[in-house]
Amino acid sequence: MRQSSLNFDTQFRSDITAVELFAGIGGFRLAADRLGLRTIWANDLSSLSCKVYRDRFGPGEIREGDFRELLEEVPAHTLLSGGFPCQPFSSAGKKEGIRDARGTLFQSIADVVERHRPEHFVLENVKRLLTMERGTHFATILGALARLDYLVEWRLLNAMHFGLAQNRQRVFLVGTRLDRLQKSRKNLVDAVKLAQSNDFETGSDIRETIDTPKNWRMIERHKARFETWGLAIGDKFLAQDPAAFSMARPAVFLQEVLEPTVGPEFDFTESTSKWLHENTPVNRFVQGVEILSNQRGGARMGYTIFGIAGVAPTLTSTTSRHYERYKVGDRYRRLTPVEYARLQGFPDDHCRVASAYDRYALLGNAVPPPMAQWVIDQVLKGD
Numbered sequence: 001m002r003q004s005s006l007n008f009d010t011q012f013r014s015d016i017t018a019v020e021l022f023a024g025i026g027g028f029r030l031a032a033d034r035l036g037l038r039t040i041w042a043n044d045l046s047s048l049s050c051k052v053y054r055d056r057f058g059p060g061e062i063r064e065g066d067f068r069e070l071l072e073e074v075p076a077h078t079l080l081s082g083g084f085p086c087q088p089f090s091s092a093g094k095k096e097g098i099r100d101a102r103g104t105l106f107q108s109i110a111d112v113v114e115r116h117r118p119e120h121f122v123l124e125n126v127k128r129l130l131t132m133e134r135g136t137h138f139a140t141i142l143g144a145l146a147r148l149d150y151l152v153e154w155r156l157l158n159a160m161h162f163g164l165a166q167n168r169q170r171v172f173l174v175g176t177r178l179d180r181l182q183k184s185r186k187n188l189v190d191a192v193k194l195a196q197s198n199d200f201e202t203g204s205d206i207r208e209t210i211d212t213p214k215n216w217r218m219i220e221r222h223k224a225r226f227e228t229w230g231l232a233i234g235d236k237f238l239a240q241d242p243a244a245f246s247m248a249r250p251a252v253f254l255q256e257v258l259e260p261t262v263g264p265e266f267d268f269t270e271s272t273s274k275w276l277h278e279n280t281p282v283n284r285f286v287q288g289v290e291i292l293s294n295q296r297g298g299a300r301m302g303y304t305i306f307g308i309a310g311v312a313p314t315l316t317s318t319t320s321r322h323y324e325r326y327k328v329g330d331r332y333r334r335l336t337p338v339e340y341a342r343l344q345g346f347p348d349d350h351c352r353v354a355s356a357y358d359r360y361a362l363l364g365n366a367v368p369p370p371m372a373q374w375v376i377d378q379v380l381k382g383d
């Protein structure tokens with residue numbers, strides 16, 4: 001999976017059916033549409049998200065409600081996608097480091113995989129998943145999926161490597177049903193090697209790693225942090241921190257996606273301007289983000305002033321983050337909802353049926369379609 005190229009093979013793939021869980025405003029849906037897949041079922045609990053989804057994709061395109069109560073409605077499909085909310089697992093079933101996923105939203109995903117056995121799944125989550133509860137959370141997820149006879153690969157990706165001006169690290173977990181691998185390849189290890197051979201600058205190291213039996217460890221004997229890339233099959237996994245991941249530079253910077261004309265409602269209010277003179281100059285780039293000044297080491301949330309020569313910090317659905325301030329020319333202002341859409345790779349008017357205020361949260365929660373598109377494309381090409 002080479003991150004530098006965003007040239008998609010947009011061959012017509014309407015024979016591939018997709019189901020989108022925890023669909024939100026349809027980040028995976030946009031990706032699937034752009035790749036020519038046919039999304040046949042989608043679900044979200046939030047009526048506002050569903051309103052946006054219907055406006056964008058059609059009135060009958062999403063089923064609103066709690067997914068745990070709608071499992072029976074999910075049709076058979078080829079590709080399952082979803083950016084599921086993080087939810088603590090019960091410690092009741094804790095056994096040698098792997099916890100009980102029963103009753104959680106994640107478990108409902110595993111239930112669908114078990115029932116329909118899609119050829120592939122693509123799941124997305126926050127970076128913190130790799131370290132939460134000393135890795136127990138991720139181990140539970142990995143174990144539950146890999147035991148269903150899927151080859152599971154995960155990778156930490158950054159939106160800034162996908163043509164977006166945002167430092168947004170997300171874990172993608174992709175699965176391919178083992179019999180699908182075996183059909184097109186002589187054996188599993190060959191398949192893994194082939195699937196990886198074009199992926200990394202350090203491809204030969206990866207192949208050697210996969211070939212060495214001692215590198216495969218029991219999932220339940222994980223460390224407190226899962227590495228940024230790995231594979232799992234059955235109850236075993238191997239993992240690495242490939243250097244090539246962090247080398248790519250962003251291709252687009254914040255200043256290139258800003259709206260040329262922005263109303264005064266986005267400017268600092270007089271009261272918020274007052275604390276500006278208390279800020280200490282920083283003037284450096286951290287993970288591609290230009291930090292101009294902050295308050296004593298940046299400890300106080302919302303007091304950082306960002307420049308526009310780098311990429312934006314991670315957009316989130318948290319209200320306080322929408323008020324982060326950027327120095328644009330002589331003005332200090334926050335980002336507009338249109339700029340949020342651009343930084344996430346959505347069309348400017350994607351959330352037009354939501355209020356300006358709500359658009360920040362909807363977009364901040366979404367999976368960037370260009371990232372999702374690249375991952376799905378890679379998974380399908382692995383066939």
Ligand SMILES: C[S@@+](CC[C@H](N)C(=O)[O-])C[C@H]1O[C@@H](n2cnc3c(N)ncnc32)[C@H](O)[C@@H]1O
Nearest residue numbers: 022023024025027044045046066067083366367
């Ligand atoms: C991280 S967001 C996913 C956003 C989505 N990938 C997108 O591109 O907009 C998680 C979504 O899960 C939904 N959700 C939370 N609990 C749910 C449940 N019990 N059933 C269905 N959806 C749920 C939330 O409403 C939210 O839209």
